[in-house]
Amino acid sequence: MINLTGINKYFFVNTPNEIKALDNINLQVNPGDFITIIGSNGAGKSTLLKAVAGVIPVDSGCIEIDGQDVTNLPEHRRAGDIGRIDQDPMASTAAELTIEENLAIACLRGQRRALARAVTRPRLERFRQALRDTGLGLEDRLRVPVGTLSGGQRQALALVMATMTRPRLLLLDEHTAALDPKAASLVMDITERIVNRHQLTTLMITHNMEQALRFGNRLIMMHRGRIILDIGSDEKNRLTVAELIAKFASCSGTVFDNDRALLA
Amino acid sequence: MDSVIINSLQQGLIFAFMALGVLLTFRLLGFPDLTVEGTFPLGAAVTARAVVEGVDPLLAVLLGALAGGAAGAATGLMHTRLKVNNILAGILTASAIYTVMLRTMGRPNTPLLAYENVYGQVLGWFGLGETHLSVIFTLLVLTLAVRVVLGWFLNTDLGLAVRATGSNERMIRALGVNTDNTKLLTLIIANFLVGLSGALACQAQGFADVGMGIGVLVAAIASAILGETIFGGNRVGRLLTGAILGSIVYRGLLALGLRLGLPAEDFKLMTALLVLLVLTLPNMEIGNRMAKGLPKKARLFCRQAIFSPGAAGKTAGARNHGREVDN
Numbered sequence: 249m250i251n252l253t254g255i256n257k258y259f260f261v262n263t264p265n266e267i268k269a270l271d272n273i274n275l276q277v278n279p280g281d282f283i284t285i286i287g288s289n290g291a292g293k294s295t296l297l298k299a300v301a302g303v304i305p306v307d308s309g310c311i312e313i314d315g316q317d318v319t320n321l322p323e324h325r326r327a328g329d330i331g332r333i334d335q336d337p338m339a340s341t342a343a344e345l346t347i348e349e350n351l352a353i354a355c356l357r358g359q360r361r362a363l364a365r366a367v368t369r370p371r372l373e374r375f376r377q378a379l380r381d382t383g384l385g386l387e388d389r390l391r392v393p394v395g396t397l398s399g400g401q402r403q404a405l406a407l408v409m410a411t412m413t414r415p416r417l418l419l420l421d422e423h424t425a426a427l428d429p430k431a432a433s434l435v436m437d438i439t440e441r442i443v444n445r446h447q448l449t450t451l452m453i454t455h456n457m458e459q460a461l462r463f464g465n466r467l468i469m470m471h472r473g474r475i476i477l478d479i480g481s482d483e484k485n486r487l488t489v490a491e492l493i494a495k496f497a498s499c500s501g502t503v504f505d506n507d508r509a510l511l512a
Numbered sequence: 513m514d515s516v517i518i519n520s521l522q523q524g525l526i527f528a529f530m531a532l533g534v535l536l537t538f539r540l541l542g543f544p545d546l547t548v549e550g551t552f553p554l555g556a557a558v559t560a561r562a563v564v565e566g567v568d569p570l571l572a573v574l575l576g577a578l579a580g581g582a583a584g585a586a587t588g589l590m591h592t593r594l595k596v597n598n599i600l601a602g603i604l605t606a607s608a609i610y611t612v613m614l615r616t617m618g619r620p621n622t623p624l625l626a627y628e629n630v631y632g633q634v635l636g637w638f639g640l641g642e643t644h645l646s647v648i649f650t651l652l653v654l655t656l657a658v659r660v661v662l663g664w665f666l667n668t669d670l671g672l673a674v675r676a677t678g679s680n681e682r683m684i685r686a687l688g689v690n691t692d693n694t695k696l697l698t699l700i701i702a703n704f705l706v707g708l709s710g711a712l713a714c715q716a717q718g719f720a721d722v723g724m725g726i727g728v729l730v731a732a733i734a735s736a737i738l739g740e741t742i743f744g745g746n747r748v749g750r751l752l753t754g755a756i757l758g759s760i761v762y763r764g765l766l767a768l769g770l771r772l773g774l775p776a777e778d779f780k781l782m783t784a785l786l787v788l789l790v791l792t793l794p795n796m797e798i799g800n801r802m803a804k805g806l807p808k809k810a811r812l813f814c815r816q817a818i819f820s821p822g823a824a825g826k827t828a829g830a831r832n833h834g835r836e837v838d839n
Contacts, residue, residue: 327688
């Protein structure tokens with residue numbers, strides 16, 4: 249279980265541009281939850297995920313993963329518990345290294361790395377198995393540098409890398425946003441399959457309202473650093489995109505203004 | 513002609529250790545480490561002092577290499593713990609080393625011809641005399657050993673973490689690696705090799721001099737580029753072997769130039785121009801047309817070369833990104 253209590257985060261403190269990016273965030277994520285997160289521009293969605301991952305320190309509040317307080321741990325010391333994928337397909341894989349080398353790095357998530365050979369026969373078998381699940385045929389191209397793969401293939405590989413060690417928490421920050429529609433829906437399918445199979449606790453930011461309603465068992469909506477709406481699976485299944493946008497307007501008092509959501 | 517080949521083989525093998533070190537930092541770690549310009553003569557100075565003090569030559573060479581590793585650690589600690597810019601950290605160390613060398617030797621240079629050198633010592637164990645060929649053979653064995661060890665290391669879990677630090681620092685941190693440590697480790701290994709190179713050089717030429725490091729970095733970069741262009745590929749093993757062969761080819765070209773009557777004082781300028789040309793050709797119109805004549809590998813290297821300013825900017829950019837977030 250992941251517990252966020254009273255998280256506050258300011259940017260540009262003591263300047264005219266001071267922003268309260270996270271405003272007293274309280275969130276309890278139950279084991280196996282697949283939460284989709286939506287919100288307007290600058291709502292603090294990415295900041296929230298980065299704070300949980302430890303990429304940025306929070307100003308106050310407490311982050312607990314399964315009872316352990318990780319608020320002050322640096323990113324690399326939380327990594328064993330948290331798998332994370334960014335929007336940018338370049339960000340979550342190493343282009344110069346081959347697929348098998350990327351996977352070898354990922355399979356030691358959060359563990360000590362020593363002087364044992366990285367790509368071994370038992371590991372290769374594991375990599376092939378994990379890649380076969382994606383259905384992209386990458387298991388036959390293990391020695392190809394990742395830089396030669398397409399954006400969709402790289403994000404699918406990133407998914408495999410992020411979930412191979414079954415982290416306690418998977419953070420997806422619009423991981424399909426930079427892909428073309430076909431690749432995006434493919435990567436979303438793979439995401440759902442992997443998350444369901446391993447019952448991974450997941451937080452997924454998306455700008456796509458329809459995606460937000462279709463995937464996961466819980467939906468939260470953010471606005472100006474606050475969580476303004478938190479709905480469970482029953483209500484979520486009944487909602488339509490139009491109703492969701494109307495709900496946003498009534499909760500926030502403004503019109504939903506995510507430019508990417510409008511374009512999507 | 514024989515002397516050209518023998519000379520360039522010997523020189524090329526000695527400088528191959530340095531080319532390997534520079535390959536590790538510049539190419540694989542993406543860290544433009546300028547320490548090496550000081551590490552090379554430091555390795556020589558420490559070895560020279562040790563030999564004069566009566567230390568066993570082999571141990572003296574090891575001390576020189578260790579001094580190099582310490583210099584790398586200084587740069588690494590400055591960069592990772594004190595957050596000094598990577599290039600500046602290297603320059604600071606290299607500058608400080610100048611004093612260390614003068615203090616170590618007590619004067620700007622030390623002649624060593626009166627003392628037994630490491631080649632004679634090692635060959636003596638096998639009852640061999642110190643000839644050009646036997647010295648080259650000794651160097652060759654040591655180079656191959658280092659090549660094998662590096663090739664093994666870069667394919668271990670830790671070695672992959674080092675390479676991933678150079679390829680995608682954000683990713684490897686998200687996978688639980690403290691990139692400060694991988695950088696520090698790589699800088700120590702690389703500068704150990706450069707110190708070893710300096711130590712072996714002073715043993716071969718019979719003296720150590722505080723000025724012997726001037727321009728060696730550009731030469732090492734040129735060697736690594738030559739190696740990757742001619743023998744390279746993306747595989748790490750190829751890169752390592754390429755750096756060694758590139759170093760030999762580079763020294764061969766220099767020796768050939770000397771033989772053809774080119775004045776030795778022009779070499780550093782020509783090397784710098786050569787490196788500049790290789791790096792910038794693909795960016796220029798004429799270059800594009802000329803580059804079509806180059807083999808595909810050469811063009812690829814030019815475009816993706818980590819040695820280019822653009823690639824150096826990439827790492828700086830990533831760091832700035834991190835800092836923005838820290839605010």
